[in-house]
Amino acid sequence: MLSSEGFEVVRREDLSEVTYLLEVRHPELARAARPGQFVIVMSHAEGERIPLTIADLDRSAGTITLVVQAVGKTTREMQRDLRAGGSLYALVGPMGHPSHVGEAKKVVIVGGGLGIAPTYPIARAFKESGAYVIGVIGSRNKDLVFWEDRFRAVCDEFTICSDDGSVGIKGLVTLGIQQALERHSDVDELVAIGPPVMMRACAELTRPRGIKTVVSLNPIMVDGTGMCGGCRVKVGTTTKFACVDGPEFDGHQVDFDDLLMRLRRFQPEEKEALERWQTQGAAVT
Amino acid sequence: MAKKRTIRTIPQLRTAMTEQEPAERVRTFGEVACGYSLEEALRETERCLFCPDEPCVRGCPVGIDIPGFIQRLGERDVKGAYDVLTDTTLLPAICGRVCPQESQCEGVCTVGQTLAPVAIGRLERFVGDAAIREGWASVPFIEPAGHKVGIVGSGPAGVACAADMAKAGCAVTVFEAFQQPGGVLRYGIPDFRLPNEVLDAEIAKLARLGVTFRCNTLVGRLFTIEQMVEEMGFDAVFIAVGAGTPDFPDIPGASLNGVISANELLTRCNLMQARDFPAHDTPVGIGKRIAVVGAGNTAMDAMRVSRRLGADVMCVYRRSRTEAPARAEELHHAEQEGIDFHWLTDPIEVLDDGHHGVRGLRCRTMELGEPDASGRRRPLPVAGSEHELECDTVVFAIGTNANPILGQTSRIKLDARGYIEVDDDLATSLDGVFAGGDIVTGAATVILAMGAGRKAARSMKRYLGLVDSDVVYQETAAEDTLFGIAADRLGYARVKVPA
Ligand SMILES: Cc1cc2nc3c(=O)[nH]c(=O)nc-3n(C[C@H](O)[C@H](O)[C@H](O)COP(=O)(O)OP(=O)(O)OC[C@H]3O[C@@H](n4cnc5c(N)ncnc54)[C@H](O)[C@@H]3O)c2cc1C
Ligand SMILES: Cc1cc2nc3c(=O)[nH]c(=O)nc-3n(C[C@H](O)[C@H](O)[C@H](O)COP(=O)(O)OP(=O)(O)OC[C@H]3O[C@@H](n4cnc5c(N)ncnc54)[C@H](O)[C@@H]3O)c2cc1C
Numbered sequence: 001m002l003s004s005e006g007f008e009v010v011r012r013e014d015l016s017e018v019t020y021l022l023e024v025r026h027p028e029l030a031r032a033a034r035p036g037q038f039v040i041v042m043s044h045a046e047g048e049r050i051p052l053t054i055a056d057l058d059r060s061a062g063t064i065t066l067v068v069q070a071v072g073k074t075t076r077e078m079q080r081d082l083r084a085g086g087s088l089y090a091l092v093g094p095m096g097h098p099s100h101v102g103e104a105k106k107v108v109i110v111g112g113g114l115g116i117a118p119t120y121p122i123a124r125a126f127k128e129s130g131a132y133v134i135g136v137i138g139s140r141n142k143d144l145v146f147w148e149d150r151f152r153a154v155c156d157e158f159t160i161c162s163d164d165g166s167v168g169i170k171g172l173v174t175l176g177i178q179q180a181l182e183r184h185s186d187v188d189e190l191v192a193i194g195p196p197v198m199m200r201a202c203a204e205l206t207r208p209r210g211i212k213t214v215v216s217l218n219p220i221m222v223d224g225t226g227m228c229g230g231c232r233v234k235v236g237t238t239t240k241f242a243c244v245d246g247p248e249f250d251g252h253q254v255d256f257d258d259l260l261m262r263l264r265r266f267q268p269e270e271k272e273a274l275e276r277w278q279t280q281g282a283a284v285t
Numbered sequence: 286m287a288k289k290r291t292i293r294t295i296p297q298l299r300t301a302m303t304e305q306e307p308a309e310r311v312r313t314f315g316e317v318a319c320g321y322s323l324e325e326a327l328r329e330t331e332r333c334l335f336c337p338d339e340p341c342v343r344g345c346p347v348g349i350d351i352p353g354f355i356q357r358l359g360e361r362d363v364k365g366a367y368d369v370l371t372d373t374t375l376l377p378a379i380c381g382r383v384c385p386q387e388s389q390c391e392g393v394c395t396v397g398q399t400l401a402p403v404a405i406g407r408l409e410r411f412v413g414d415a416a417i418r419e420g421w422a423s424v425p426f427i428e429p430a431g432h433k434v435g436i437v438g439s440g441p442a443g444v445a446c447a448a449d450m451a452k453a454g455c456a457v458t459v460f461e462a463f464q465q466p467g468g469v470l471r472y473g474i475p476d477f478r479l480p481n482e483v484l485d486a487e488i489a490k491l492a493r494l495g496v497t498f499r500c501n502t503l504v505g506r507l508f509t510i511e512q513m514v515e516e517m518g519f520d521a522v523f524i525a526v527g528a529g530t531p532d533f534p535d536i537p538g539a540s541l542n543g544v545i546s547a548n549e550l551l552t553r554c555n556l557m558q559a560r561d562f563p564a565h566d567t568p569v570g571i572g573k574r575i576a577v578v579g580a581g582n583t584a585m586d587a588m589r590v591s592r593r594l595g596a597d598v599m600c601v602y603r604r605s606r607t608e609a610p611a612r613a614e615e616l617h618h619a620e621q622e623g624i625d626f627h628w629l630t631d632p633i634e635v636l637d638d639g640h641h642g643v644r645g646l647r648c649r650t651m652e653l654g655e656p657d658a659s660g661r662r663r664p665l666p667v668a669g670s671e672h673e674l675e676c677d678t679v680v681f682a683i684g685t686n687a688n689p690i691l692g693q694t695s696r697i698k699l700d701a702r703g704y705i706e707v708d709d710d711l712a713t714s715l716d717g718v719f720a721g722g723d724i725v726t727g728a729a730t731v732i733l734a735m736g737a738g739r740k741a742a743r744s745m746k747r748y749l750g751l752v753d754s755d756v757v758y759q760e761t762a763a764e765d766t767l768f769g770i771a772a773d774r775l776g777y778a779r780v781k782v783p784a
């Protein structure tokens with residue numbers, strides 16, 4: 001009663017076997033959102049609130065784009081059920097501080113795995129601000145790469161790194177970053193979004209060089225409005241709530257070990273939910 | 286009344302309320318206190334002395350005409366009693382359940398000086414429940430005033446202001462960040478104290494007054510307070526976003542998995558229905574042996590929810606039982622439900638199980654010294670009293686701070702602690718923008734928040750130049766009604782206010 005209205009999915013695109021794109025109508029949100037911000041969605045009334053980064057938006061069409069990786073129950077169920085014409089039960093945002101696209105003249109933008117999606121609007125914003133943009137994206141293999149063309153279009157230099165060498169250079173994003181830093185001694189800033197382990201490696205690369213490094217953290221969230229404290233992360237000597245103080249933080253200050261441990265908080269329940277869902281009707285469409 | 290009642294002639298014992306047995310209720314989320322029957326309610330009304338000086342009315346933060354409603358109820362005029370209540374309160378079924386009556390109306394009741402005080406809260410709840418059951422909603426005649434009012438937050442402050450502004454003829458929209466309205470009444474206070482149906486019924490009344498609810502709307506980020514006034518055409522705005530940001534203590538181990546805020550536990554369980562996991566997708570994430578730190582209402586709720594999820598529960602509080610801020614009834618119920626209380630116990634470290642989980646809580650024993658600024662005796666550590674409590678989950682319920690989002694996104698003036706600054710009329714530093722409830726006072730009570738919502742409505746009406754009374758339902762002759770419009774079919778209408 002008096003609750004959610006439903007938010008229409010206007011387009012769905014499968015970017016790989018595990019990655020899909022949802023374009024959702026919400027004109028007010030499309031107008032308000034800035035690069036770096038995220039939303040929280042519930043796919044149905046009994047669902048979980050899950051945070052997803054705003055990967056793109058179209059103000060004239062009044063839509064925002066989400067890119068989702070199917071990892072557990074909720075994201076797989078959404079992959080199975082959501083089509084153009086369907087709807088999300090709840091969609092709220094934009095949340096978090098927008099990326100600070102500031103004075104940097106030369107930036108390295110790093111997206112790993114699913115991180116490719118949320119870094120794209122940041123790369124574009126830096127490009128629009130007149131910066132020299134070096135894009136480095138990393139993927140396990142060729143099939144998981146998406147948005148290469150879009151990314152390339154907003155970068156002055158662009159490198160793909162893959163674990164198996166099936167596309168671009170063979171190696172982790174850190175290899176691509178190292179090569180870029182060798183070519184350019186005057187990089188002002190590096191922005192890295194991806195798995196925490198990758199972000200930590202990026203921060204360790206730039207730390208000795210003293211290059212400002214921004215990472216976007218993805219702790220488990222409930223409300224996204226600063227009310228539960230579930231998303232707390234350690235940054236320097238302080239505790240921050242990623243949803244209202246972040247999600248972007250100084251990568252050199254973040255305690256990644258703490259983040260990695262906290263992401264495992266619900267492992268048994270996540271496993272239970274997924275297994276139950278898979279046996280009880282994941283196949284039923 | 287035939288004969289004047291005296292303290293000697295009234296029923297000496299407070300009418301007991303049927304409750305679910307503790308052993309039974311810790312297995313369900315069904316309501317603990319079952320409510321009075323009509324006979325029980327009538328009997329309890331006989332205990333009111335109708336004191337001419339009405340101390341109880343002054344004890345109620347919003348000044349409900351307590352003897353007035355009790356009198357009508359005693360005459361079996363339940364609808365009349367409801368109308369008296371709704372002169373002042375919008376949420377009788379809720380406040381009757383959750384007000385800390387012992388420190389408000391009942392705390393100063395004359396009968397209470399000699400016997401147990403009149404059960405004002407229970408009578409109020411009885412009337413509120415009857416209204417829900419019977420579908421009474423004193424929908425008044427509303428003359429459109431042509432003003433648009435925006436309310437941010439759908440807790441008790443927000444809904445109270447929304448109702449008054451809607452009755453004054455404004456087009457009211459309530460914005461709420463969550464997917465359902467109600468604020469703490471929804472996500473904080475559990476079903477066994479305040480069933481969702483009661484909340485739904487009270488909120489449905491607002492919809493009947495024409496109030497629009499827009500959930501999933503994070504004000505500040507989706508649009509700012511300034512935009513509401515400057516671009517979206519709101520003539521006045523009321524901010525009632527609560528004080529939801531939980532405090533964590535600065536002790537080692539506070540970031541371990543298994544350390545959570547009471548807010549998180551309660552939100553997962555109440556709003557997201559995690560108690561039905563995996564039928565609902567959200568997990569609770571608590572273990573089998575839980576230490577809840579704190580002894581306020583939030584702490585009691587966290588303990589009793591955990592108990593119902595099958596855990597053994599301890600309460601750890603650095604002062605003694607006397608200083609516990611929870612409602613007396615909640616403390617009593619928690620004790621009945623087998624919570625293991627550790628009074629005068631101060632946590633100093635959460636102990637790591639070696640896998641970033643919790644294996645216990647290191648504490649020290651306290652003793653009470655001289656009274657501090659809050660008037661309560663200050664707890665002081667006892668030397669050499671360190672000890673460990675074994676647990677796998679620690680829930681902190683030690684207080685909240687102001688939510689930062691509006692401060693981050695608006696020029697609105699905040700006080701040193703981050704709460705919104707207001708004047709005596711609840712006006713903020715922004716023209717046409719008012720604020721009230723927990724976001725102004727810090728964590729308080731439902732009735733105070735509701736009172737603030739109504740006070741803000743009065744200020745907004747003045748600001749908008751609306752002439753309208755606060756008291757909405759009163760039996761009047763037709764010529765006395767507002768704008769000369771006839772009383773509605775029930776014979777109740779708005780009171781005309783001299784311009
Ligand atoms: C600010 C923010 C932005 C995000 N943006 C995106 C995005 O654009 N696209 C996207 O696909 N995902 C994004 N995520 C992660 C996404 O919210 C989770 O993948 C999702 O909640 C998993 O739900 P599930 O039920 O499918 O999986 P679960 O069964 O809950 O989890 C499966 C696995 O995912 C991990 N996981 C669970 N929650 C999170 C989380 N919050 N962050 C990272 N890993 C998690 C678990 O550790 C587990 O290994 C974001 C997270 C945050 C906090
Ligand atoms: C667990 C618990 C138990 C309690 N028990 C009792 C009790 O027994 N008796 C009693 O009298 N009091 C009790 N209280 C206190 C009481 O509930 C609060 O004082 C009261 O709810 C405050 O009302 P409010 O309207 O100011 O804010 P809230 O009830 O906090 O509501 C604020 C609402 O605003 C929304 N919001 C926040 N930010 C935004 C934004 N930017 N945009 C849109 N919406 C936003 C929130 O989601 C929330 O729904 C309890 C509190 C808690 C937490």
Ligand code: SF4
Pocket residue numbers: 344345346347348349351374380381384385386389390391405406409732
């Ligand atoms: S609102 Fe609360 S304080 Fe006032 S009369 Fe009712 S129970 Fe008592």
Ligand code: SF4
Pocket residue numbers: 332333334335336339340341342351352393394395396403405
């Ligand atoms: S103080 Fe007690 S006895 Fe007197 S009018 Fe109020 S409720 Fe009745």
Ligand code: FES
Pocket residue numbers: 220221222223224225226227228229230231232241242243244
């Ligand atoms: S998600 Fe609840 S405080 Fe950040």
